[in-house]
Amino acid sequence: xxxxxxxxxxxxxxRSYYGQPVLKxxxxxxxxxxxxxxxGGLSGAAGAMAAAARLTGRDRLELAxxxxxxxxxxxxxxxxxxxxxxxxxxxxxxxxxKLTSPMSxxxxxxxxxxxxxxxxxxxxxxxxxxxxxxxxxxxxxxxxxxMATYTAVLLADTAVPAWHEGMRELPFLFSGSALxxxxxxxxxxxxxxxxxxxxxxxAAGAMAEVVAGGLMERRLGLVGEPYREGRAGRLMRAxxxxxxxxxxxxxxxxxxxxxxxxxGLAITAGALCTRFGVLEAxxxxxxxxxxxxxxxxxxxxxxxxxxxxxx
Amino acid sequence: xAERMGFFTDTTVCIGCKACxxxxxxxxxxxxxxxxxxxxxxxxxxxxxASTWRHVAFVEQDGRWLMSSDVCKHCTHAACLDVCPTGAxxxxxxxxxxxxxxxxxxxxxxxxxxxxxxxxxxxxxxxxWKCTLCYDRLRGGMEPACAKACPTKSIQFGPxxxxxxxxxxxxxxxxxxxxxxxxxxxxDPDNGVGGTGAFFLLLDEPETYxxxxxxxxxxxxxPAMWRWAGGAALxxxxxxxxxxxxxxx
Numbered sequence: 001x002x003x004x005x006x007x008x009x010x011x012x013x014x015r016s017y018y019g020q021p022v023l024k025x026x027x028x029x030x031x032x033x034x035x036x037x038x039x040g041g042l043s044g045a046a047g048a049m050a051a052a053a054r055l056t057g058r059d060r061l062e063l064a065x066x067x068x069x070x071x072x073x074x075x076x077x078x079x080x081x082x083x084x085x086x087x088x089x090x091x092x093x094x095x096x097x098k099l100t101s102p103m104s105x106x107x108x109x110x111x112x113x114x115x116x117x118x119x120x121x122x123x124x125x126x127x128x129x130x131x132x133x134x135x136x137x138x139x140x141x142x143x144x145x146x147m148a149t150y151t152a153v154l155l156a157d158t159a160v161p162a163w164h165e166g167m168r169e170l171p172f173l174f175s176g177s178a179l180x181x182x183x184x185x186x187x188x189x190x191x192x193x194x195x196x197x198x199x200x201x202x203a204a205g206a207m208a209e210v211v212a213g214g215l216m217e218r219r220l221g222l223v224g225e226p227y228r229e230g231r232a233g234r235l236m237r238a239x240x241x242x243x244x245x246x247x248x249x250x251x252x253x254x255x256x257x258x259x260x261x262x263x264g265l266a267i268t269a270g271a272l273c274t275r276f277g278v279l280e281a282x283x284x285x286x287x288x289x290x291x292x293x294x295x296x297x298x299x300x301x302x303x304x305x306x307x308x309x310x311x
Numbered sequence: 312x313a314e315r316m317g318f319f320t321d322t323t324v325c326i327g328c329k330a331c332x333x334x335x336x337x338x339x340x341x342x343x344x345x346x347x348x349x350x351x352x353x354x355x356x357x358x359x360x361a362s363t364w365r366h367v368a369f370v371e372q373d374g375r376w377l378m379s380s381d382v383c384k385h386c387t388h389a390a391c392l393d394v395c396p397t398g399a400x401x402x403x404x405x406x407x408x409x410x411x412x413x414x415x416x417x418x419x420x421x422x423x424x425x426x427x428x429x430x431x432x433x434x435x436x437x438x439x440w441k442c443t444l445c446y447d448r449l450r451g452g453m454e455p456a457c458a459k460a461c462p463t464k465s466i467q468f469g470p471x472x473x474x475x476x477x478x479x480x481x482x483x484x485x486x487x488x489x490x491x492x493x494x495x496x497x498x499d500p501d502n503g504v505g506g507t508g509a510f511f512l513l514l515d516e517p518e519t520y521x522x523x524x525x526x527x528x529x530x531x532x533x534p535a536m537w538r539w540a541g542g543a544a545l546x547x548x549x550x551x552x553x554x555x556x557x558x559x560x
Contacts, residue, residue, distance in 0.1 A: 017368060017521030018351045020358060024431050026423040048548060052555040085417015085437025092397040092416040100530050103420045104396035141551075145544040152543065153536045157394060157529050158423040164529055167536045171543030179550055200554040208550070286423060293518045296525035306503030306527040308388055 014297060016289040023159050025286040026279070032083040034275035036076045037151050040110065041178030041271070042185060043072025044147030047117060049182055049201060051141025054134060061197060062137065063124055064189045068182060069140055070121035073114040073147075080110070102154040109150055113143035148178035155282065161223045161292060162285035163278075169216035170278075176208025177271045180243065184267035187253065187260055195260075199250045202267055206247025209274065210240055223291050226284040227277070235277030242270030315406035316449060317508035318458065318466060319474035320380055321481060322520075323493065325465040327378035331365040332356060334460030338445065339364065342433075358521065359383070361431040364442040365457050368520050377513075379520050380457070380466055383408070383429045383442035384497055385508030388528040391421035391430050391441075399439075406471075407444040407508055415439050426504065426526035444508070471508060478512055490514070496522065503527035 016022070026033075050065035081090045093107035116136045123133025152170035155163040163170070183202030187195050213236065217224045227236050246266030253263040285291045299305060335341060344362040349355055352369035359366045359381055370377035389408045392400040399415035402408055410421075410430075417437040421430045430441040445455035453459070458468035467474060475498050485493035496517050497510035503526050517524045 015516060015518045017370065017519065018349075020521055021428060022518070022521060022523050023428040024360075024422045024425065027419045027432050027434075045547065045551070048551045049555070052551045056555045058555070083418075085419065085432050085434075085439075086415070089397075089414075089416035092399075092414060093418070095414070096396075096398040098393075098396065098398070100393040100533060101396045101420070102533075102536075103394065103418060107396055141548075145547050148547055149540040149544045153533070153540045154420075156536050157533055158420075159390065159426040159428075159526070159529050160423045163423075164532070167532060168539050171540040172546065175543040175547040179547060183554075196557065197554045200557070201551065204550050204554060208546075282423070289518070289521075292523055296523055297516075297518065300525050306525050306531075307501050308503060308505050308528060308531050 014293045021287045022289050022292040023286040025283045032079045034279050036079040037275040039072045039076035041148045042181040043069045044144040045178040045182035047140035047144025051138045054137050060194045064186050066120045066124045068185045070117040073117050102157050106150045109146045113147050116140040148175045160282045160286045162226045163282045165223045166216050169212045172212035176205050179205030180267045181271040184264040188264040202250040203247045206243045226281040232281035235273045239270045239273035242266045313404045315471045317471040321512045322379040324463045325378040329367050330460040331380050331457035334456040335365045338456035359429045361433040361440040387505030390424040390528045393530040394420045394424045409443045409446050
């Protein structure tokens with residue numbers, strides 16, 4: 001029987017069913033999901049910075065960080081609940097605790113982090129229970145670093161090729177972006193003379209974000225294509241330009257309010273572009289059967305089929 | 312626990328009648344999935360989805376048509392079940408994977424987790440849906456509706472061990488008769504999902520039917536993912552510490 005490799009999709013070196021996707025693309029909506037990823041990261045890194053400010057006695061920066069951490073967690077939770085198909089059932093997230101589900105781990109992390117940042121911010125605003133506020137601030141440093149990184153596992157733990165294969169760099173991309181976002185938010189809400197650590201965080205986070213994103217796209221090869229093409233590619237390029245520019249500006253932003261505003265807004269816009277870009281790249285990589293079929297076929301042709309050792 | 316039950320879909324005898332699709336919808340009260348003229352083949356269903364739990368693929372090739380009724384694979388290592396944060400997805404006493412509609416809160420995580428693109432969310436309903444392998448019928452001692460309705464025994468239901476043995480024999484016979492391209496898909500318990508509860512006899516590469524050639528349960532790599540994330544969390548903590556290490560003004 002004659003075999004035509006291209007019978008379904010012209011000009012393609014892989015076979016598929018009329019070019020249809022093998023996978024279902026992520027159904028998470030815009031702006032809900034990317035907004036949550038941004039706000040959760042911002043809140044997490046701000047929690048860590050609030051704890052650091054507490055430990056180093058930077059009261060004004062600590063106040064701003066407590067408020068940013070609480071605001072990010074609260075707004076993020078609203079987006080997360082609105083994203084559910086059945087928002088009234090959001091409490092079902094806390095029905096079980098499953099280590100195999102990054103969303104379960106994340107829900108518990110978010111619940112703890114929201115509570116802690118709420119206590120920390122409430123105490124700061126009202127002046128009540130200062131000891132509890134301080135303890136909550138220190139604890140939110142721990143939940144914060146988890147908040148800023150678990151979302152990378154959330155995306156990687158799917159069949160979406162551009163996400164799953166990016167499992168190494170995504171946590172660094174997201175934690176770098178979170179640090180930059182929190183640095184930017186604190187830069188914009190703290191007097192310049194007291195915002196030195198915020199500017200340092202903004203600059204360092206921005207560099208980490210740019211480097212991690214670049215490394216990921218380079219390592220992924222074919223599967224990294226969706227990060228470079230179409231709408232996702234435009235978002236990722238915008239993110240890189242804004243983050244790099246904002247990060248460099250942050251190093252000199254202590255000189256004027258204008259520089260501070262420019263840097264903070266550029267970093268914020270860049271962090272948002274990163275989240276929208278990563279979601280879009282995931283969708284694109286799931287919709288095109290090439291990214292699903294070609295790596296799997298290569299594996300089979302190399303005589304190295306997948307297996308699940310030890311389970 | 313009862314014996315592990317499953318499907319063996321022998322596509323060599325599928326005639327593309329779609330009785331399985333209809334029987335599934337009738338029994339399970341699955342809503343309309345749209346009237347779409349796809350203009351590619353006799354397939355006007357398209358793909359498995361929230362309201363399509365059996366899907367007959369029509370692969371039109373030179374000199375032959377391949378027809379295959381696709382369904383949820385009921386994986387040994389099921390990614391949808393692993394990642395479900397509410398426990399709505401569970402493993403039944405028949406070793407099948409089922410969504411509890413009264414628990415699912417529509418988070419949508421199972422949808423991109425499935426390496427076969429099976430489960431999906433009904434947007435008007437907000438919850439995730441897929442084949443239950445007719446859990447209610449199984450509990451009542453009946454076979455699933457699709458297998459019952461299949462007029463050529465292309466869809467066979469039974470204990471998985473028996474089905475695997477029967478399938479091996481079928482492949483041997485086809486090979487002896489000269490149909491050397493016959494191969495089983497999903498029957499191997501050592502594959503990337505630990506073998507599937509619903510497996511297939513195909514006459515071409517799986518991707519031709521819209522199936523992934525070498526799927527992996529994404530949670531296989533979850534320990535590594537948590538380790539990388541742990542590294543990033545430590546790096547973040549260290550980064551914050553360095554930023555605050557300087558002299559106070």
